[in-house]
Amino acid sequence: MKPRKIPMRMCVGCREMKPKKELLRVVRTPEGEVLIDPTGKKSGRGAYICASSACLAKARKQKQLERAFECAVDSAAYEALEASVREAEGAAAV
Secondary structure (H helix, E strand, O other), X not given: OOOOOOOEEEEOOOOOEEEHHHEEEEEEOOOOOEEEOOOOXXXXXXXXXXXXXXXXXXXXXXXXXXXXXXXXXXXXXXXXXXXXXXXXXXXXXX
């Protein structure tokens, strides 16, 4: 039996290819909302980011999410992302 292929995605912060399960998915819905997608199944344009505050800071500084979604990303979306990243980093540290 062949081993299963692991889907890879590029982090918008560090631009590294990583397994999809290691990354957080951010989605721009058809209505234009920018949300975190924990299930990975919401409809809309998706972008992936590492669960590290360094990658998030770099992506925010270089406006990578704005580029990926081709729209402005409000600070509330970044704050929600920062909370998710802190939660993921805390879970990884335990």
